Amino acid sequence: MTSQVLRRGRGPGSSGALRRQQTRWALVFLSPALVLFGLTVFYPMARALQYSLYKWPLGAPKTFVGLDNYRRLLLDDGDFHKSVQVTLYFTLLSVLPTLLLALFAAVLLNDARLRFRGLFRTVYFVPVVTSLVAVGYVWRALLEPSFGLVNTALGWVGISGPGWLASPDWALQGIALMTIWRDLGFYMVIFLAGLQAIPKEVVDAARIDGASAWRRFWHVTFPLLNPSIVLAAVIGVINGLQLFTQTYVMTGSAQQLPGGPLSSTRSVVIYVVEQTFRPLEMGYGSAAAFLLFVMIMVVTLVQFRIIQRKFEY
Amino acid sequence: MRAATRTLDVTKYLLLLMGAVVMLTPLIWMVLASFKTLPEILTFPPTFLPDHVNLDNYRGVFETADFVRYFVNSVVIAAISVVSVLVTSSMAGYAFAKFTFPGRDVLFIVVLATLMIPFQVRVIPLYVLASDLHLLNTYAGMVLPTLVDAFGIFLMRQYMLSIPNELIESARVDGAGELRIFVQIVLPLAKPALSALTIFTLVMSWESFLWPLLVASSPDMYTLPLGLAQFAGRFLNRTDLQMAAATMTVLPLLIAFLFMQKRFIEGLATTGMK
Numbered sequence: 001m002t003s004q005v006l007r008r009g010r011g012p013g014s015s016g017a018l019r020r021q022q023t024r025w026a027l028v029f030l031s032p033a034l035v036l037f038g039l040t041v042f043y044p045m046a047r048a049l050q051y052s053l054y055k056w057p058l059g060a061p062k063t064f065v066g067l068d069n070y071r072r073l074l075l076d077d078g079d080f081h082k083s084v085q086v087t088l089y090f091t092l093l094s095v096l097p098t099l100l101l102a103l104f105a106a107v108l109l110n111d112a113r114l115r116f117r118g119l120f121r122t123v124y125f126v127p128v129v130t131s132l133v134a135v136g137y138v139w140r141a142l143l144e145p146s147f148g149l150v151n152t153a154l155g156w157v158g159i160s161g162p163g164w165l166a167s168p169d170w171a172l173q174g175i176a177l178m179t180i181w182r183d184l185g186f187y188m189v190i191f192l193a194g195l196q197a198i199p200k201e202v203v204d205a206a207r208i209d210g211a212s213a214w215r216r217f218w219h220v221t222f223p224l225l226n227p228s229i230v231l232a233a234v235i236g237v238i239n240g241l242q243l244f245t246q247t248y249v250m251t252g253s254a255q256q257l258p259g260g261p262l263s264s265t266r267s268v269v270i271y272v273v274e275q276t277f278r279p280l281e282m283g284y285g286s287a288a289a290f291l292l293f294v295m296i297m298v299v300t301l302v303q304f305r306i307i308q309r310k311f312e313y
Numbered sequence: 314m315r316a317a318t319r320t321l322d323v324t325k326y327l328l329l330l331m332g333a334v335v336m337l338t339p340l341i342w343m344v345l346a347s348f349k350t351l352p353e354i355l356t357f358p359p360t361f362l363p364d365h366v367n368l369d370n371y372r373g374v375f376e377t378a379d380f381v382r383y384f385v386n387s388v389v390i391a392a393i394s395v396v397s398v399l400v401t402s403s404m405a406g407y408a409f410a411k412f413t414f415p416g417r418d419v420l421f422i423v424v425l426a427t428l429m430i431p432f433q434v435r436v437i438p439l440y441v442l443a444s445d446l447h448l449l450n451t452y453a454g455m456v457l458p459t460l461v462d463a464f465g466i467f468l469m470r471q472y473m474l475s476i477p478n479e480l481i482e483s484a485r486v487d488g489a490g491e492l493r494i495f496v497q498i499v500l501p502l503a504k505p506a507l508s509a510l511t512i513f514t515l516v517m518s519w520e521s522f523l524w525p526l527l528v529a530s531s532p533d534m535y536t537l538p539l540g541l542a543q544f545a546g547r548f549l550n551r552t553d554l555q556m557a558a559a560t561m562t563v564l565p566l567l568i569a570f571l572f573m574q575k576r577f578i579e580g581l582a583t584t585g586m587k
C-alpha cells in the first residue's frame with residue numbers, strides 16, 4: 001500500500017532491480033526512434049559539419065580547407081549575400097501581412113453570434129491543404145501581367161498592375177502574395193485556439209468597466225494572446241527563411257533555373273541546392289546550409305526576446 | 314446605437330465574404346480552367362465558365378505523364394511515413410512519459426532540440442548516405458528522412474503524461490507484459506493524439522518536394538507534386554494542361570479534408586510546426 005503511494009507519478013518501482021528493469025524496457029521502447037534519429041539526424045548533422053570544412057566536388061577526392069568555405073561565403077560571395085537579402089525580405093513581406101490578416105480573421109470569426117462561422121473557417125482554411133506546387137502554378141497563371149486575373153481585378157479598380165513574376169522588382173512580392181493566401185488559414189486556426197483559451201470573464205469585466213471594443217482588444221485580448229502570437233511568428237519566420245518550393249515552381253522551368261528574374265527570388269535554399277547539385281560542390285553547399293541554420297537560430301532567439309518582452313504585463 | 318451595431322455587423326459580413334471570395338477564387342479558377350481550351354483561358358477580359366466542358370486537357374495530361382502512378386507513389390510513401398512515425402513516436406513518447414531511467418530528461422531535450430535544425434542542413438549528407446546505400450530512386454530512399462519525427466515524439470509524450478499511472482500499474486499487477494500494456498492499454502487511450510499525428514504526417518509527406526526532387530530520378534518514382542512540377546516545367550505555356558494536372562494533384566487531399574475537416578484542422582493546429 002505504502003509503496004503504491006510512493007510510486008505515484010514515477011512509474012513502477014524505485015528499488016534497484018525494478019529500476020534496472022524499467023531502464024531496459026525504456027530502451028526497448030526508445031530504440032526504434034533512436035536508431036532512426038541517429039541515421040537520419042545526428043549522423044547527417046555531424047557529416048554536414050565535416051563536409052563544410054572540405055572542398056569536395058562529388059566523385060573527386062575531398063581536400064580539407066578549414067573555415068575557408070565560410071570565409072568565402074561571408075566575405076566574397078556576392079550571390080550568397082544577395083540570397084540572404086532575398087530570403088530576409090521575403091520573410092518580412094510574407095509573414096507580417098499573413099499574421100495581421102490571420103489575426104483579423106480570427107477575431108472576426110471568434111464571435112459566437114456570427115452566422116456561417118464554421119463555413120467561413122473552412123473556406124479560409126482550404127488553401128492550407130492544397131498542394132503548394134499545384135497552387136504555385138495556379139498563381140503563376142493568375143499573376144500573368146497582361147491577362148492574368150490579379151491584374152485584371154486591379155484594372156477594375158483603376159490600378160495598372162505590375163509585371164509580377166516577370167519583373168525583378170515585383171517577382172518576390174508575387175511569391176509573397178501567394179504565400180499569404182495559402183498560409184493565412186493556418187495561422188488563423190492558431191489564433192482562434194488562443195482566443196478561445198482567453199477566459200470570457202476577463203473580457204466581460206473590461207466591457208462592464210466601460211472599455212470600448214478597440215481598447216478591449218488592444219489592452220486585454222492582445223496581451224493575453226501573446227503566446228499564440230509568439231508561436232505563430234516563430235513558425236512563420238522559420239518557414240519563411242526556408243523558402244524553396246514557391247520560387248522553384250513559380251520562376252523555374254525546364255529551360256530556366258529558378259530564382260529569376262535577375263536572382264530577385266533566389267533564396268538561400270535555392271542557392272544551397274544550386275551550389276551543391278549543379279557543380280556538385282558538397283563542401284561549399286554544406287557551409288552555406290550551416291549559415292542558414294545559424295541565421296534561423298539567431299532570428300528565432302531574437303524573436304522570442306523581443307516579442308515576449310514587449311507585451312509582458 | 315442599434316443602427317450603428319447593425320452597420321458594424323454588415324461591414325463584418327462584407328469583409329468576411331470578400332475574404333472568402335479571395336480565398337476560393339484561385340481554386341475555382343484552377344478547376345474551371347482545367348476544362349477550358351488554351352485560347353479560352355487567354356481571352357481578355359477573362360471568362361468565368363468554360364464554353365463547354367471538355368476533357369481534352371485531362372486526356373492530354375494522361376498521354377504524356379502517368380499521374381495514376383504518381384498518385385500511387387504518393388500514397389505508398391505517405392503510408393510508410395505515417396506508420397513509421399506513429400510507431401516510433403508512440404513508443405518513444407511512452408518511454409519518455411512513463412518510465413524512469415538515467416539521462417531521460419537530457420535525452421528528451423536533445424530530441425526536442427533537433428526541431429531547430431532546418432532540413433536543408435541535413436539534406437546533403439542524407440543524399441550522400443542514400444547514394445552510398447544504393448537507395449536513390451527507391452521507395453526506401455524517398456521515405457528515409459521522414460521515418461522519425463521529433464515533434465511526433467513530443468506530442469505523444471505530452472499526451473501520454475495524462476494517462477493515469479494506476480492504470481498501467483494495475484495491469485502490471487495483473488501480470489500483463491510490458492508490450493501488451495503498451496498495445497492494449499496505452500495506445501487505445503492515446504487515440505486522439507495518434508489521429509492528429511496521422512493527419513499531420515500525411516499532409517507533410519503529401520507536400521514534401523525538395524527531397525523527392527533530389528532522390529527520384531525516373532518518372533516511375535515521381536510523387537504527385539514532383540510529377541506535376543516536371544510536367545508543368547516541360548509544358549510551360551500550356552496553362553490548360555497545367556491546370557488539369559494541378560487539379561488532379563490538389564483533389565485527393567482536398568476531398569479527404571472536406572470529409573474530416575475537424576480532424577484535419579486539429580491535427581495541423583495541435584502539432585503546429587509545418
